Structure formats: structure tokens, C-alpha cells
Amino acid sequence: MRRLRWLIVLAAFALAMARFLPDLLPSSAPSRGDGVARVERVVDGDTIKVDLDGRTERVRYIGVDTPETVKPGTGVQCFGHEASARNTALVAGRDVRLVVGREARDRYGRLLAYVYRTSDDTFVNEALVRDGYARTLTIPPNDRYAARFAALQARARSDGRGLWGRCD
Helix, strand or coil: CCCHHHHHHHHHHHHHHHHHHHHHHHCCCCCCCCCEEEEECCCCCEEEEECCCCEEEEEECCEEECCCCCCCCCCHHHHCHHHHHHHHHHCCEEEEEEEEEEEECCCCCCCEEEEECCCCCEEEEHHHCCCCEEEEEEECCCCCHHHHHHHHHHHHHHHHHCHEEEEE
């Protein structure tokens, strides 16, 4: 009985340490990715490379999917170049604020984030859908703005904006 009680206390301590230890580590420890970053390169319409705290991170925008331009084994899709160009116009060389999703990384190791241009707080994910450069892509648990993006997509589609006026 005493041994069981000791194991329970030890387990409770381990859980408490797992919960609070990240808050006690020095700031040089890797963060979960939230923060301000400088866009080093636009990869395509929904992916960027950023300098975040001195390290390069590939960031995939949450909730949106633009036509492919660089995916291996896939040809350039309708409106892909336009989506990449729009993303470049929005963020290339600029500072952006990253808000990482509940699931922080995808299976390719990319940071999953909602991206805001710091100069004017433009919500980049939203702008791409609203203006017809991206379709919605909802993958739980990163679904915070799914309804908002769906409404914006419906409006862009009905107005024939962007890819909705040019692609099937």
C-alpha cells in the first residue's frame, strides 16, 4: 500500500513537471512557434519560409489550400502562379505574426499557423480565401476559423473572384 501511494505521488509530480517545466525553461529554448517572424521566401500560395528567433521555419497556412505550383509529381494547377504571386505581394520580405494552431506541425514538419502581416494586421489566410486565391481546407483540430473561411469562399465563388472565375 505504501509503495502504491509513493507511485501515485511520483506520478503526480511528473505530471506537474511536464505541465509547468516549459514555463520555467530559459527563453533560448525552442518555442512552439508563436511570435513575429521575417518572411525569407514565399514557397507557393500557402507556404512560406520565415526567420523565427534565428532559425528558418517552413510555415503552412492553416485553413486554406492554394493551387499547386511546386509539389513534386504534380503539374502547375490553374491559378497556381497567380496565388503564389498574391502571397508574395502580401508577405515577401515582411514581418508577420504567427499564431500556431492547436496541432503545431503537419506530417512534413511544417509549422501550421494563422499568419498576420504586422504592418497593418492583415489576416493573410483570410485575404487569400476572400479574394479567390485559395479554397478552404479544414483539418481538425485546426478549425478555429473554418466557418468564417467557408463564408468568405462562398462569397468569392458567387462573385467569380480569382480562381472561381477562371478554373473548374
